Amino acid sequence: MTETLRKGWCPGALAPMLSGDGYIFRLRLTNGILPFERAKIFADLARRFGNGAVDLSARANLQMRGVAGENIADLQDELRALGLLDADARAEAVRNVVPSPLAGFDPSAPLDARPLVAALEALLAREEALHDLPAKFGFSVDGGGFLPLRGVETDIAFAALPGAPSRLALSLGGRPAGELAAQDLCVVAESLARNFLRLRGQDRRMSAVVARLGVAPLLEGVAVVAPPPTREEAAAQYDNILGAQPCGGQNFVGAGLLFGRIDADALEALAEQAQASGAAELRLTPWRAILAVGLERAAAVELVPRLSALGFLLDAQDSRLAFAACPGAPACSSARGDVRALALALAPYWSAQADRVHISGCEKGCAFNSPALTLVAEADGYALIDFGLAREKPSARGLDLAALRSRLTSLAQGMRV
Numbered sequence: 001m002t003e004t005l006r007k008g009w010c011p012g013a014l015a016p017m018l019s020g021d022g023y024i025f026r027l028r029l030t031n032g033i034l035p036f037e038r039a040k041i042f043a044d045l046a047r048r049f050g051n052g053a054v055d056l057s058a059r060a061n062l063q064m065r066g067v068a069g070e071n072i073a074d075l076q077d078e079l080r081a082l083g084l085l086d087a088d089a090r091a092e093a094v095r096n097v098v099p100s101p102l103a104g105f106d107p108s109a110p111l112d113a114r115p116l117v118a119a120l121e122a123l124l125a126r127e128e129a130l131h132d133l134p135a136k137f138g139f140s141v142d143g144g145g146f147l148p149l150r151g152v153e154t155d156i157a158f159a160a161l162p163g164a165p166s167r168l169a170l171s172l173g174g175r176p177a178g179e180l181a182a183q184d185l186c187v188v189a190e191s192l193a194r195n196f197l198r199l200r201g202q203d204r205r206m207s208a209v210v211a212r213l214g215v216a217p218l219l220e221g222v223a224v225v226a227p228p229p230t231r232e233e234a235a236a237q238y239d240n241i242l243g244a245q246p247c248g249g250q251n252f253v254g255a256g257l258l259f260g261r262i263d264a265d266a267l268e269a270l271a272e273q274a275q276a277s278g279a280a281e282l283r284l285t286p287w288r289a290i291l292a293v294g295l296e297r298a299a300a301v302e303l304v305p306r307l308s309a310l311g312f313l314l315d316a317q318d319s320r321l322a323f324a325a326c327p328g329a330p331a332c333s334s335a336r337g338d339v340r341a342l343a344l345a346l347a348p349y350w351s352a353q354a355d356r357v358h359i360s361g362c363e364k365g366c367a368f369n370s371p372a373l374t375l376v377a378e379a380d381g382y383a384l385i386d387f388g389l390a391r392e393k394p395s396a397r398g399l400d401l402a403a404l405r406s407r408l409t410s411l412a413q414g415m416r417v
């Protein structure tokens with residue numbers, strides 16, 4: 001049991017992580033598939049064992065919060081009985097594969113990524129040598145189509161090539177590295193992971209190894225051919241994720257989670273409403289949104305206001321979508337402020353189309369790992385980093401709410417000019 005109680009661990013169901021509000025349990029659901037009954041069970045467990053808060057992570061994993069230490073074993077027993085626990089904590093931790101959220105429901109996708117994701121996860125769980133991969137090391141398998149995995153950074157990324165359904169583009173640490181046959185994905189993934197482990201030294205992420213050595217040593221003995229043309233990568237836009245969206249002959253409804261969080265009652269109600277509307281199932285995405293897929297058009301349109309009433313974000317113009325904020329105080333013991341309350345107070349002074357604003361409870365910057373207009377809570381107000389990371393040097397300090405409103409108002413006006 002001691003292994004499961006380590007503070008600072010990337011959380012799992014077998015390795016819960018201690019936070020300010022209790023232990024965090026994270027479930028890695030293969031292909032992000034969340035059947036209605038499973039969503040309701042998860043909501044029930046979050047209420048009974050946790051504090052009722054449910055998070056959707058940037059890797060499309062679902063987590064419950066606020067679990068008391070003495071309840072860990074009972075919760076694990078229930079998850080085990082549902083078939084939701086891995087063989088051990090290391091096998092669980094290594095199954096970091098971001099899937100295509102519409103796989104199997106999107107006829108415009110060059111390939112159905114589901115079998116590839118399932119095979120890759122099975123390989124990672126099975127091969128003990130790969131359990132030495134660092135905690136945050138991750139993969140993605142992007143089937144392309146209506147919702148490609150834009151803005152999702154993983155260490156080893158496979159992406160379908162338009163017009164070539166049996167071929168995949170490979171990126172290592174965000175850098176194009178080659179092209180391979182889709183059927184070779186597992187062989188290539190294993191070779192790359194082993195090469196990374198051999199070459200990584202003290203580095204924990206592929207991008208650091210690529211920056212130090214380039215991609216060539218990592219490709220040694222790996223069956224890939226020269227890189228394809230660089231794909232245009234853009235940050236994910238909510239315009240084609242949230243609300244009722246046509247996709248092939250069907251529709252889906254994308255429901256955004258404010259700061260990636262809802263409560264268990266809302267998750268359960270989402271499952272019930274989507275099921276009653278005739279949706280096939282729920283899909284988790286890496287963009288803090290849950291999709292109800294396989295809907296008729298009229299049912300999708302009718303579902304939108306019902307999910308909005310539950311507190312989900314259905315409108316891509318909602319300025320709250322521009323804010324990233326970590327749990328902050330009191331959930332995290334390192335936090336120096338209630339950053340989510342501040343984000344809600346500042347949202348009316350910003351717009352969904354403006355630059356991303358990252359508000360962080362401390363310099364660690366858990367909520368957003370790219371440069372942004374960043375505010376960091378300090379003992380005497382907020383520090384401002386004009387465009388950077390939470391750990392970088394601020395251009396101003398000691399800002400209170402009034403000063404921040406004024407700053408954002410003038411910045412937003414400047415952007416509109």
Ligand code: SF4
Nearest residue numbers: 326332361362365366
């Ligand atoms: S950024 Fe700091 S305060 Fe926020 S969750 Fe991470 S460690 Fe906690």
